[in-house]
Amino acid sequence: MIPNHRLRRVPWLLGLLWLALALALTAAPGSSPGAGATASSGSATIVVNRGAVSFSPATVTLGGGGSLTLVNLDTFDHTVTSVATDTAGAPLFDVRVAAGTSATVTGVEALAEGAYDFFCKLHPQMRGQVRVEGGGGTVTPQLPSFDQPLAVPREVRGARITVPIREARVRMLASGPTTRMWTYGGSYPGPTIVRPAGRETRVRFVHRLPRKAGAMTVHLHGDHHAPEHDGQPTTHLVRPGKSRTYDYPLTYGGLPEPSSFFFYHDHRMDRTARNNWRGLQGMFVVEDPSESRLRLPAGSRDVPLMISDRSFRSDNALTNPFAQGPRMVGHHGAMAWVGPHAPPNDATVGTHVLVNGRHAPYLPVSATRYRLRLLNASHFSAYSIGLSDGRPLLQIGTGNGLLSRPVVRDRVLLGPAQRADVIVDFHGASGRDLVLDSVPATAGQSGDDARAAALMQFRVGAEAADPSRLPARLPAPDLVRVPKKVSKTWTFGLDGTKEHGTFWSVNEHAYDPERVDHRARLGTVERWRLRNTSDLTHYVHIHAEQWRTVLRDGKAPPPWEQGLEDTWRLEPGEVVEVAARFEDYTGPFMIHCHMLDHEDHGMMARFDVVR
Ligand SMILES: [Cu+2]
Known part of the structure; x- marks a missing residue:
């Protein structure tokens, strides 16, 4: 039972939230x-x-x-x-x-x-x-009622893990039928894999989806591993009825990887958006046992939250946004798309925002500190995430490791594939319901394109013993020394013509798995420049290594972007410079936009690490 005082407070808090959303939304671009x-x-x-x-x-x-x-x-x-x-x-x-x-x-x-x-x-x-x-109709806005519990995916911790890729029915909307999904291991998100850094982990994916689903490939996003285990878009595939074992040493340059929050998802060429929409997404936590001395919130107070969005038919089945997908014309090296949903009109946006696969869930919490690992697994949407009562998020990590010191954030802007590791302190909120929401920035500010949405509700219970501490300093991973010279510039744009087909481009080309766009020498550090010449914001992801951000638009990056990263927001006209050392593995890797329709429609390139 929910205590009475809590029920009374709900409308007031929700009223505030929606007032905030309304204020944010009524501001029109000047x-x-x-x-x-x-x-x-x-x-x-x-x-x-x-x-x-x-x-x-x-x-x-x-x-x-x-x-x-x-x-x-x-x-x-x-x-x-x-x-x-x-x-x-x-x-x-x-x-x-x-x-x-x-x-x-x-x-x-x-x-x-x-x-x-x-x-x-x-x-x-x-x-x-x-x-x-003049009141013509009767339809009025309904506040989300937060009437289903948050689902926290089951954890698997073994060194040898088997994950069937199979159909399952999943509870996504609070009422009505469950939803048929393609899943990793029968749930959406798939099981959360939790492993100690530096301990080799083998995950065997068994393809049990119908044959017509085609071959699959699994990418462990953010991790450092050999190219044959990277979820290549066209090679090393998992065929229907077959399995493939991915080998993740969880090391970097022979040492244990930094503690991380990764996610695994399908990466099949031209099918990534569809396969992820159907449900092939899960989370992966790499733990550093020595970090227990930091006394960060742990156990049930360490909660991974995957934010995604989907649209549903009236019977709660997923819609199929790809049914009228654009038609591919041309062939390798000269691919383009035609039709009403050809680039730049190829954004997959769901009507319902989900947290761990459920719409508007709630989580009972004690009035203590919690560690929230936030992942935006949406295809296109960005979220500017905060708490409805304005209490801050203390960001301690990026997903690829800790920051050197915590950063106080009112809101954390996350585009597709971006993560943030934050601490929230619920002290003093006993008996209240706080909403984790996304409120777009004022028009013209960075983040004005975030969605307006109520994500989930925290029902704050009694104060409780809290052994956790807020660290002043954190053991952040070392960053590489930055070379003076830029070795490679990657330009993200829109190319082609409506008549002959359009495509999202990297250096004016659509993705061609056979074309090597850059070669980097193993053991060297390179500095790369990323530019967005298109009219849309993109989120650029680089495989293989863990990168530091050198410059954002010619200036030092903001404090929350000074750790290791693998995905950067690039607004129209923006230029970001990054640097990394090429360690351990030679072979082909990808650089691409993580807006999945853009990735499927050309905005991907291949670089090879060579000896
Ligand atoms: Cu993009």
């Missing part, structure tokens, strides 16, 4: 031509002009029952998606309007009187508000 303008009549029209990353006007007023039309004059597709959701967690309206077309935003006519914030799922920094006057 540079947009329609910002602040208000059209008022029974019905209304919003225009997206060519090249404008904004709705014009950003605020419209409808008479009750009036219709809303979006005219899309842009070269990108856009959506008009409500922030507020129904009881099942689905947006009150959500309409995609292809480039060069117009559409009526269905659902708006049924809304009750009130103000409704909306955004574009494909370009979340585009925001607006529709005000319904």
Whole structure:
């Protein structure tokens, strides 16, 4: 039973949360031509002009029952998606309007009187508000009720692990049927593999999915291992009915790897987005036993949280966003895609944000410190993660090891594949329900493209004994000395033509598994430059090594980016420089965008480590 005082507090806290979301969402970009303008009549029209990353006007007023039309004059597709959701967690309206077309935003006519914030799922920094006057309908926003417990995936700790890749039914939404998924080991996320650093770990994946699923390949993201165990996109595959054993020594240069928070997921060429959407994702923790002296929160107070998003049909089955996927034209070395969902209109965004596979779960906690390991496993969406009452997150690590000192964060911005290791202190919150939420930054600020979402709820119980400490210093892994010279520049862009097909590109090429785009010599340190010349933010991931961030836009990186990293946010026009030593292994590795549709549609390249 939930104590009465807690029930009374829920609406107040949720009210605050949604007020915060509403405030964040009503701010329109100052540079947009329609910002602040208000059209008022029974019905209304919003225009997206060519090249404008904004709705014009950003605020419209409808008479009750009036219709809303979006005219899309842009070269990108856009959506008009409500922030507020129904009881099942689905947006009150959500309409995609292809480039060069117009559409009526269905659902708006049924809304009750009130103000409704909306955004574009494909370009979340585009925001607006529709005000319904005169009360035509009865549909009102429903607050998430947080009525299913958080699922913490079971841990497996052995040196020899077998994980079947198989279909299973998984509880994702709080009510209605379970959802059929492709899973690692029967759950979504798959089992969390927990291993001591430096202890060789062999994971055997057995492909028990239907033959038509095709071959699979598993990438342990962030880890350092030989190329044949890296989850290559086109080689060393796991065939249907067969198995493959991946060997993870969990060492770096012969020494135990830093303590880490990795994740394992499918990496099949052109199928990565689909296979991950279906459920092939799990978490992997590398522990350094010597860190027990730090007295970080441990045991049940060390919680891995995988954030992802999915859309569901009315029977709770997953939708298939890839059914009308773009058609591939050309062949190796000259691949491109055509059709309405060709790049740049190829973003997979789910209507429901999930934590450990469940929509809006709750976790009972004591009023003590907790370590939360945050992973964004979404295909496209970024989250600016914080707590609804503003209490800080103390970031102690990046996912690839500890930072040298904790960094106080109000919010942590995580794009696809990015992680953060944080401590939250629930002292003083007994009897309260706190919401872990994502609130986008003010328009024009970094993070204004994060989603607005309530992720999960912490139900804070009594104070309890807490042996944990907040460390002032942390044993961060050593960083390489940075060479003066940049050895390689990787440019991430959009290429091709609508007629002959478009593709996301690295150095103006689409991915070709046979083409070697760079060779790095084993044992040397290289400094690489990453540039984004496209109009969209990308999240660039480099396999094989663990990297330090040297410069972000010519300046020292922020304190939370001064540890080891493997995935960087690159906003349009941004330049990030990174450095690493090529250790232990020769052979082919990948550099790619971790927005999975971009990766599948060309934005990947191969580099070889050579002797
Ligand atoms: Cu991208």
